[in-house]
Amino acid sequence: MKALILIAAILGVSFATDNVAVNNQGNDGGNVHQTVNINNQDNVANINQYNGLHSWNSVWDYQRGVFAARLVSKRACVVSRMNKNVVPSLEQLSKATQEKQNPNAPPPRSLTYTVSQTRVKNMAPYGSQIEALCKGVPTFFAQEVQGTGLFVNLHGCTDLGILRFLGISLCGNIGC
Template sequence: MKALILLAAILGVSFADDNIRISNQGNDGGSVHQTVNINNQDRIANVNQYNGWNSWNSVWDYERGLFATRLVSKRYCVVSRMNRNVMPSLEQLSRATQGAQEPQAPTKSLTYTISQTRVKNVAQYGDHIEALCKGVPTFFAQEMQGGAGGMFFALQGCTNLGILRFLGISLCGNVGC
C-alpha cells in the first residue's frame, strides 16, 4: 500500500500542471491579467492575457517547437517556430509558477513578420494549435533576424505581446483577412 501511495505521489509530481496568475496595473489605471497554464505531460504552455479588446491567447508547443497566438482585436491567429535560444523553457515557466522567478532577469524580445498567405491546414501544427486557431484566419510568421528594423515595422502594424517578465514578442504586418 505504501508503494502505491509513493508511486501516485511521484506520478502526480511528474505529470502535474502548473498555473500562475499575474495582475499588472497599467499606466492608465487599467488592469491587465495574465495566466499561464502548463501541461507537463504534453509539454504545452497556454498563456492568456485578459485586457479587453487587446486580449490574446497563446499556445507554446515545446514538443513541436511551435507557438501560436490568437489576437482578439485582429480576429486572426499567428503560428511560428519557437526560438529556443530566447524563449523561456517549460522548466523556467514552471519555476515562475512556483515563485522562483528571478525578478531582475533581463527582458528579451523577438520580432516576427506575418505572412500575407493564409495557412490552409492548421491541423498540421498539432491538436493544441488547431484548437486555438480553429475557425479564424491563420497566418505563419517568420522571426526577423537582427531586431525589429526600426520605423519600417512600426508602420506595418505591430502587435506587442509581453509574456510574464521573460519575453516581449512583436507580431508585425498588415494582414488582409
Template sequence: MDTLEKPNMSLVILLTVLGVVFATDNININNRGNDGGNVHQTVNIDNHDQVANINQYNGWRSWHSIWDYGNGFFAARLMSTRACVVSRMNRNAVPSLEELRKSTQEAPKANAPPPRTLTYTVTQTRVKNVKQFGSHIESLCKGVPTFYAQETQGAGLFVNMEGCTDLGILRFLGISLCGKIGC
C-alpha cells in the same frame, strides 16, 4: 476487528512520481500595464503534453496563445484582429516549461533588466492546413484566418514597427508581431 493493511510503498512512490511528472501548473498573474491599467494573465502548463497556454485578458487587446514545446511551434489568437499567427519557437530565446513555471512563482525584481523582445514578421499568406502544427494549435486557431510569421533578426533596423501587435508574456519575454494581421 478489521485491521488496516499497510499501503504498498512501491505503489505510493510510483503514484507520487506520476503526480509530479503529469502535473499541471495553473498560475494567475495580475500585472499593471504600462498605461496604468490592469492586465490579467493566466498560465497553464501541461507537463505531460509539453504545452503552455498563456492568456491575456485586456478587453479588445486580449489574446490567447499556445506554446507547444513538443512540436516546436507557438500560436497566438488575437481578439482585435480575429486572426491567428503561428511561428516556430526560438528555443534559444523562449524559456523552457520549467523556467516558465519558476519565473511565474517568483516576485518581480526591482532592478530586473527589461525583458528580451522577439520580433516576427507576419506573412500575408494564409495557412491552409492548421492541423500540421498539432492538435493544440489547431484547436486554438480553428475557425479564424491563420497566418505564418517568421522571426526577424535585427528588427530595429529592418522592420517598420508600425502595425505591430505586442504580446508581453509575463515579465520575461516580449513578442512583437509586425505586419498586417488579419483579412
C-alpha cells in the same frame, strides 16, 4: 485499495500541470490579467492575457517547437516557430510564475516577427492544440526578423508580453 489508486491518479494529474494567475498594473493604469497553464506531460503551455480588446490566447508546443497566438482585436491567429535560444523553457516558466517581480530585473528579451499575408491552409502539422486554438479564424504564418534592418517596413505591430521576461511583436497587416 481503489481509493488509494484514485487519490494517486488525482495527485499525478495535479503534479503534471502548473496553473498560475498573474495580475499586472499597466503603464496606463489599466489592469492586465495573465494566466499560465503548463502541461508537463504534453510539453505544452497555454498563456492567456485578459485585457479587453487587447486580449490574446496562446499555445506554446515545446515538443513541436511552434507557438500560436489568437489575437482578439484582429480576429486572427498567428503561428510560428519558437526561438528556443530566447523562449523560456517550461521549467523556467513554472519557476518565474512562483517568484515575486524584481523591480531591478533587466528588461525582458524581445523577439519581432513579420506576419505573412498568406493564410495557413493546413493546421494539422502544428498539432491538435494549436489547431483548436486557431479554429474558425484566419491563420497566418510569422517569421522571426533578425539583423540590422529590423525596423524597416514593420508596421501594425501587436505586442504580446509573456510574464515579465519575454516580449513578442507580431508585425504586419494581421487579419487584413
